[in-house]
Amino acid sequence: MVNLTLLLCLVLGLCFSCRAEIKPDSNNNALDLDIVHYQPEQVHLAFGENLQEIVVTWSTRSSTNGSTVNFVEHAQSKWSSVSGSWERFIDGGNKSRTQYIHKVTLSALKPETRYEYNCGSDLGWSAIYRFTTPPLGDNWSPSLAIYGDMGNENAQSLARLQRDSQMGMYDAIIHVGDFAYDMDTDDARVGDEFMRQIETVAAYVPYMVCPGNHEEKYNFSNYRARFNMPGNGDSLWYSFNMGPIHFVSFSTEVYYFFNYGMKLLTKQFAWLERDLAEANLPENRAKRPWIITYGHRPMYCSDDKEYDCNGQLETYIRQGLPTLKWFGLEDLFYKHGVDVEFFAHEHFYTRLWPIYDFKVYNGSAEAPYTNPKAPIQIITGSAGCNENREPFSKVLPEWNAFHSNDYGYTRLKAHNATHLYFEQVSDDKDGKIVDSFWVIKDKHGAYM
Structure with a gap:
């Protein structure tokens, strides 16, 4: 029958x-x-090796033996097609659920051009989406939304981010770790649900990411399979240039999950040394003066409950592995003149004064973020998840400049080589800007 x-x-x-x-x-x-x-789902974008290269990624439940993106310039009639590759992904759970993840790279796209596209195969096609390519060169002003810790439950900020993205407010999104809660849950069904949820953002704007502790299961396999970031072929760490900014994404988790070995930690640290040294060369700082990093777990925290960031106790990320003090990142970032460091993990927003080795290095009493003498750290982990909000310490440290545990996210506007503007959006307060500040630097480079 x-x-x-x-x-x-x-x-x-x-x-x-x-x-x-x-x-x-x-x-x-x-x-x-x-x-x-065979129907494509979980469609999302990322930058390729440069900003005129867009990588389209999606999933199907069964093998289609083909991966194609059709695209056209807005208001034009002649469509082009590009084929790519696909890989079978088997989740590490008991049911070994399988999906097929497709990747197509659109190269040599025209700058400042709106494209429409769909993806799939002759067995099934996605809806038609759109994206706009950034300008050429370094002399333009990118706008980004930045946040971490957003799940498929209680994703409080998602509707506002969807609206912002559909209005064309952002040139890229940066998600600073912890997705879905968790991608592997229920044999990766929760990961699938989350990727479908963010499609109304990530199918329109490059969605750049780094791993968090909630991605750890099966050696970060769900994270690595689902996201295609530029550079070294492993989305755990990479960098890209955007206008006057050199962005550096890295994994804080290589400092904690030694059950997968220490090779990832040593490889990443060596790569960070090379990447930051090159970005800090005088000729490169002249073209792209700002260096901004993002990784999930912070070096400094404003709450008492986290085992890896408790009061004055050291964090592995900041000072390195216990006792040996190897592979610490604070000295490395200080040496190479990192301007701003984004973190998440704590489910709140905190702006720090310029800080190095627990000491505040403001530019001046009147203008702390004008020519600061140390990197500026921002913790933005309040996008919304099922673990809810994080409490602050009863006595806040002296380096805490501003804090809020409203659900929300951060916006960054790089105006030029000397001025960055930041603001924090509160979803609890219907999109109100609860914090804003400028970072102004006449000169970029090592603080030493």
Whole structure:
């Protein structure tokens, strides 16, 4: 009876974008009909090796033996097609759920051009989405939304981010770790739900990411499979240039999950040394004066409950591994003149005074962020998740300049080589800006 039903569906064309697989029950009787879809889902964008290269990634439930993106300049009629690759991803859970993750790179796109696109194969196509390429060169003013710790439950900031993105407010999004809560949960179904949720943002704006502690399961396999970031072929760390900014993404988690070995930690640190040294060369700082890093767990915190950031206790990220003090990042970032460091992990927003080795190095009493003498750190982990808000310490440290545990996210506008503007959006207060400040620097480079 099942086979006759399937045959009738095929004849009537009702299974154009799906395939039926018969699975036996516990008595080995073929009773359950499992429909495996070819329809693209979880569509999201990222920058490629430069800003005129866009990587389109999506998933299907079954192999389509093809990965194609059709795209066209807005208001034009001639569509182009580019093919890419796909990989089978098997989740590490008990059910070993399988999906096929597709990747297509659109190269040599025109600057400041709006494109429309869809993705898929002859077995099924996505809806038509759009994106706009940035200007060429370094002399323009990118705008970004930056946040961490957003799950598929209690994703308080998502609707506002969707609206912002649809209005064209951002040139990119940066998600500073912790997705879905968790991507591997329920045999990766929660990860699928989250990727579908953010599609109304990430299919329109490059969605740049770094891993958090909630991505750890099965050696970060869900994170690594789902996101395609530029550079070294492993999305755990990479960098890219955007206008006057050199962005550096790294993994704080290599300092904590030694059950996967220490090789990732040593490789990342060596890469960070090379990348920051090159970015800090005088000729490169002349073109792209700002260096901004982002990683999940912070060096400094304003709460008492986190085992890895408790009061004056050292963090591995800041000073390095216990006792040996190897691979610490604060000295490295200080040496190479990192201007701003974004973190998340704590479910609140905190702006720090310029800080190095627990000491405040303001530019001056009147203008602390004008020519500061140390990096500025921002913790933005309040986008919304099922773990809710984080409490602050009863006695806040002296380096805490501003704090809020409203749900929300951070905006960054790089006006030029000397001025950055930041503001914190409160979703609790209907989009009100609860904090804003300028960073002004006449000269960029090492603080030493």
